[in-house]
Amino acid sequence: MAQFTSSTTSESTAIQAAPASLPPTGAIPSPTRPQPRTTRYDTAVVGLGYVGLPLCLAFARAGASALGIDTDRTKVSALAAGRSYIKHIAASDVAAATAGRRFHATTEFREASEADSVLICVPTPLTANRTPDLSYVANTARSLAPHLRRGQLVVLESTTYPGTTEEVVKPILEQGSGLVAGRDFHLAFSPEREDPGNPRSRLSEVPKVVGGLTPACRDRAADLYRRIVKDVVPVSSCGVAEATKLTENIFRAVNIALVNELKMIYSQMGIDVWEVINAAATKPFGYMPFYPGPGLGGHCIPIDPFYLTWKALEYGQRTRLIELAGEINTAMPEYVVARVIDALNDAGKPVRGSRVLLLGLAYKANVDDDRESPSYEIMKLLEKRGAVVAYNDPHVPVILAGRSHHDVAGRMSLPITGDHDVMVLCTAHEEYRGFDFAKLGVPLVDCRNFATLRPAAYHRA
Numbered sequence: 001m002a003q004f005t006s007s008t009t010s011e012s013t014a015i016q017a018a019p020a021s022l023p024p025t026g027a028i029p030s031p032t033r034p035q036p037r038t039t040r041y042d043t044a045v046v047g048l049g050y051v052g053l054p055l056c057l058a059f060a061r062a063g064a065s066a067l068g069i070d071t072d073r074t075k076v077s078a079l080a081a082g083r084s085y086i087k088h089i090a091a092s093d094v095a096a097a098t099a100g101r102r103f104h105a106t107t108e109f110r111e112a113s114e115a116d117s118v119l120i121c122v123p124t125p126l127t128a129n130r131t132p133d134l135s136y137v138a139n140t141a142r143s144l145a146p147h148l149r150r151g152q153l154v155v156l157e158s159t160t161y162p163g164t165t166e167e168v169v170k171p172i173l174e175q176g177s178g179l180v181a182g183r184d185f186h187l188a189f190s191p192e193r194e195d196p197g198n199p200r201s202r203l204s205e206v207p208k209v210v211g212g213l214t215p216a217c218r219d220r221a222a223d224l225y226r227r228i229v230k231d232v233v234p235v236s237s238c239g240v241a242e243a244t245k246l247t248e249n250i251f252r253a254v255n256i257a258l259v260n261e262l263k264m265i266y267s268q269m270g271i272d273v274w275e276v277i278n279a280a281a282t283k284p285f286g287y288m289p290f291y292p293g294p295g296l297g298g299h300c301i302p303i304d305p306f307y308l309t310w311k312a313l314e315y316g317q318r319t320r321l322i323e324l325a326g327e328i329n330t331a332m333p334e335y336v337v338a339r340v341i342d343a344l345n346d347a348g349k350p351v352r353g354s355r356v357l358l359l360g361l362a363y364k365a366n367v368d369d370d371r372e373s374p375s376y377e378i379m380k381l382l383e384k385r386g387a388v389v390a391y392n393d394p395h396v397p398v399i400l401a402g403r404s405h406h407d408v409a410g411r412m413s414l415p416i417t418g419d420h421d422v423m424v425l426c427t428a429h430e431e432y433r434g435f436d437f438a439k440l441g442v443p444l445v446d447c448r449n450f451a452t453l454r455p456a457a458y459h460r461a
């Protein structure tokens with residue numbers, strides 16, 4: 001095991017001496033002198049998924065050495081072979097980092113002791129009862145603790161409720177290592193702000209919020225992230241950083257619920273909600289456009305707000321607006337199904353026995369991520385009513401058995417043909433924009449106001 005360097009030991013000693021008041025954003029000084037290090041890796045990242053893998057590659061691109069740790073052997077093997085399993089991450093980037101010896105993937109937690117810092121990017125889903133499932137975070141902390149070294153920095157990046165870093169991660173790390181956070185090792189929280197599928201969004205351009213257990217913990221984490229992002233936003237505690245991430249996602253969930261509600265109201269009035277939103281968006285101040293859709297999807301927006309709902313109860317607080325937004329958004333697939341039934345009815349067909357093609361299984365345009373996708377709920381609701389449902393998605397060629405969707409795993413994307421009674425455009429993949437739906441003549445229910453070449457029987461949902 002590598003020895004810890006004197007540089008970090010002195011930094012560790014400085015923990016109690018660091019100023020309690022916060023400097024302005026981005027003003028935390030960088031280390032004055034580069035120090036020699038004897039560890040093998042600048043950083044280790046635990047959880048090589050949509051968040052962790054790009055993070056490893058960003059460090060590698062910045063000239064740092066990154067160790068990636070994941071319990072999934074297939075992912076580790078793929079990376080070792082220079083392959084990518086995430087569509088928007090090029091295999092050439094993985095191969096370049098691996099070949100340049102700036103990135104190494106492993107399933108072995110003991111290798112974490114060879115890194116100066118350890119960033120935790122594991123899933124934070126909800127349980128079946130919609131309470132926070134911190135088992136991945138807790139298991140990671142348990143696996144890491146025996147290998148934790150004096151002077152290391154640990155940062156939790158997984159989205160979670162305020163208090164997790166101090167109340168869940170800290171005690172597990174301390175008990176398993178015999179070390180004390182803030183004294184023997186640094187502990188911080190810094191949320192990830194990924195915008196999957198947006199080619200204009202670069203990790204280095206997105207400011208990184210960082211909160212630490214102590215000011216020195218925060219400063220250490222801020223210095224680390226300055227290697228890969230332009231702006232670091234230091235905040236006064238892990239709790240503030242945790243709450244910042246939840247606030248961003250709650251803001252989206254509530255605003256999406258608002259336009260989903262407006263969509264249903266305006267539809268009854270014969271008013272096109274998309275036209276309204278586009279007109280409102282011309283206001284140069286005080287308005288930000290959000291767009292309606294078939295329901296929430298992805299790992300974040302449908303889940304994260306309920307982390308706060310759960311935690312708020314501990315303080316006797318109800319998150320009424322958040323829960324109402326959840327209710328409205330969760331009801332969207334039913335609304336879509338009602339529009340599909342209307343479209344079939346117009347064509348003189350019952351839903352039972354009708355062939356329905358869903359266009360888009362990914363929760364978001366131009367990505368291959370189908371987690372929590374409302375398309376699955378629409379599929380289930382239609383099948384419950386006796387429809388024969390298939391899907392097309394150029395980004396999801398086959399449904400994999402992930403943490404959910406076991407019942408439909410193995411189904412494959414079908415081509416878009418005229419062999420269906422109705423099609424439902426769920427995801428605004430670029431491939432559908434100019435597709436000639438008019439020529440096919442199959443009724444189309446468009447949840448995204450996206451198709452341009454529309455059939456005569458065109459419905460919005």
Ligand SMILES: NC(=O)c1ccc[n+]([C@@H]2O[C@H](COP(=O)([O-])OP(=O)(O)OC[C@H]3O[C@@H](n4cnc5c(N)ncnc54)[C@H](O)[C@@H]3O)[C@@H](O)[C@H]2O)c1
Nearest residue numbers: 047048049050051070071072121122124140158159192194
């Ligand atoms: N995907 C996004 O766009 C996004 C954006 C911002 C924040 N987040 C948050 O980041 C976190 C990670 O999300 P993700 O989308 O990268 O998840 P993911 O499922 O794509 O990746 C998580 C990885 O962690 C691995 N893993 C699980 N348990 C482990 C353990 N005990 N030890 C080591 N590895 C383990 C899994 O095998 C998987 O490869 C979540 O908290 C999520 O809410 C995600």
